[in-house]
Amino acid sequence: MKSLKDNEGAPATAISPNTVAGFGDSPEVFPLLPKQMQWTTRKASSKSIRTSNPIRAIVDPIVKSIRSGEERGDGKNHISLALGDPTAAGNLPPCPVAIEAVNAALHSPLHAAGYVNACGLPTAREAIAAYHSSNHHIVHADQVIVACGCSGALELALTALLDTDSILLVPQPGFPLYQVIAESHGAKSIHYRLKADSSWECDLEHMQDLVDEHGSRISGVLVNNPSNPTGSVFSLKHLQDIVTFCQENQLPIVADEVYGDITFAGHAFHPMANVAAAMGRHVPVITASGIGKQFLLPGWRVGWIVFQDNIFHSMRDVEDGAKRLAQVVLGASHLAQVAVPALLDPFNDRLLSWKTGLRGLLESQANFVCAKLGTVPGLEVINPGGAMYALVRMDSSVFDETIPDDIAFSQALMLEENVFVLPGSCFGVENVFRIVFCAPIVVLDEATERIQTFCHRHSSLG
Numbered sequence: 001m002k003s004l005k006d007n008e009g010a011p012a013t014a015i016s017p018n019t020v021a022g023f024g025d026s027p028e029v030f031p032l033l034p035k036q037m038q039w040t041t042r043k044a045s046s047k048s049i050r051t052s053n054p055i056r057a058i059v060d061p062i063v064k065s066i067r068s069g070e071e072r073g074d075g076k077n078h079i080s081l082a083l084g085d086p087t088a089a090g091n092l093p094p095c096p097v098a099i100e101a102v103n104a105a106l107h108s109p110l111h112a113a114g115y116v117n118a119c120g121l122p123t124a125r126e127a128i129a130a131y132h133s134s135n136h137h138i139v140h141a142d143q144v145i146v147a148c149g150c151s152g153a154l155e156l157a158l159t160a161l162l163d164t165d166s167i168l169l170v171p172q173p174g175f176p177l178y179q180v181i182a183e184s185h186g187a188k189s190i191h192y193r194l195k196a197d198s199s200w201e202c203d204l205e206h207m208q209d210l211v212d213e214h215g216s217r218i219s220g221v222l223v224n225n226p227s228n229p230t231g232s233v234f235s236l237k238h239l240q241d242i243v244t245f246c247q248e249n250q251l252p253i254v255a256d257e258v259y260g261d262i263t264f265a266g267h268a269f270h271p272m273a274n275v276a277a278a279m280g281r282h283v284p285v286i287t288a289s290g291i292g293k294q295f296l297l298p299g300w301r302v303g304w305i306v307f308q309d310n311i312f313h314s315m316r317d318v319e320d321g322a323k324r325l326a327q328v329v330l331g332a333s334h335l336a337q338v339a340v341p342a343l344l345d346p347f348n349d350r351l352l353s354w355k356t357g358l359r360g361l362l363e364s365q366a367n368f369v370c371a372k373l374g375t376v377p378g379l380e381v382i383n384p385g386g387a388m389y390a391l392v393r394m395d396s397s398v399f400d401e402t403i404p405d406d407i408a409f410s411q412a413l414m415l416e417e418n419v420f421v422l423p424g425s426c427f428g429v430e431n432v433f434r435i436v437f438c439a440p441i442v443v444l445d446e447a448t449e450r451i452q453t454f455c456h457r458h459s460s461l462g
Helices: 017-021 027-032 046-050 054-063 096-106 122-131 149-161 177-184 204-217 236-249 272-278 316-326 349-373 406-417 441-457
Strands: 144-148 167-172 188-195 218-224 253-256 285-290 302-308 379-382 389-394 432-436
Touching (some): 046 177, 054 406, 122 144, 122 302, 144 316, 149 302, 149 316, 167 204, 177 188, 204 218, 218 236, 236 272, 349 441, 406 441
Parallel strands (some): 167 218, 253 285
Antiparallel strands (some): 285 302, 379 389
């Protein structure tokens, strides 16, 4: 074997190919390599370093304890009430209209296999525009950008809106993705409170205090309705109050409406852009939505943003910026986008019937879970108005010293009962936990029984 030589030409210790191939696991061989052959460690980009999901630090220690009932030795198989995938339990099949549309495309002579416009399939954009139009404002297809899921749509919108050191107002409790996206770009997210005792409505006084404090650094307000994690659905009056607040402070709204019309009895979904348009179109609204939750197709990754600017065209440059950003990655699958026109057809009675059935099923399951947990000392369920979630408040004074907060509650519940709920700390609030009620009733029954047993075991009431 030929010897390696260092910079001075002196022979270095011969290294076999096997040793060199494995030197990444054996740092001690580095001195044996000539200096010109040694690589320095490359630093990650500043953006990647800024990108961190706060949920991971809380959830990862909990999920490490997931075991099957056989592994545990107590027969308690794992039950998750944490994952926001409505299809995970297997009892909620995707909307059949979507399956049929894709099957038809696959058997069409014009197979949907080629590239599409960076902003989306024309027929999909037209259907989305029509779906988001109202008597007060007509949306055009060129105001729509199709993206990779609603999260991709939000990333696109916020990237176009936010700059380094700008501020986005986000709800608390709220979906942490908003914070992750903002901070990834060097911007800042500041939480405005939601009022638990007022159906999780936005605390407009707190929002005004934040505007007074931070002024022109605030680039926009994010409003999530129906809400993850609260399950709240805002009334028309409250949405009008939000629009008035944004008009007075000249703040655009980013409306995350991915749960759309998944609402329960006594609650109606009012799109934020329609409300703003009816009030004179003084406030611009960027709506983010998609087919993932409303049609049980989260893995298809089809979302969109719709720009509904105000009469002053305040968001013209932001919209143009989003279209430029859309050219970096060509959005959602062409094949999946084929289903959008069929899914947004307002005259398809079969589709409307399916959606009515889904809402009814989710509402019955929500009522079942909330009724069972509502009888447990130390727990207070805030009944949802829609979406797929409910928040449960826990009174730590009712539990023993091993359960001081929501994180300890979730960790101990997993260890003892193999039931996974998300601590409220994941969403910015303490002493609550979020439950997803998409699983079959038999699973929800077993999960709530275990939670009841756990709470009684740790009760300090005797």
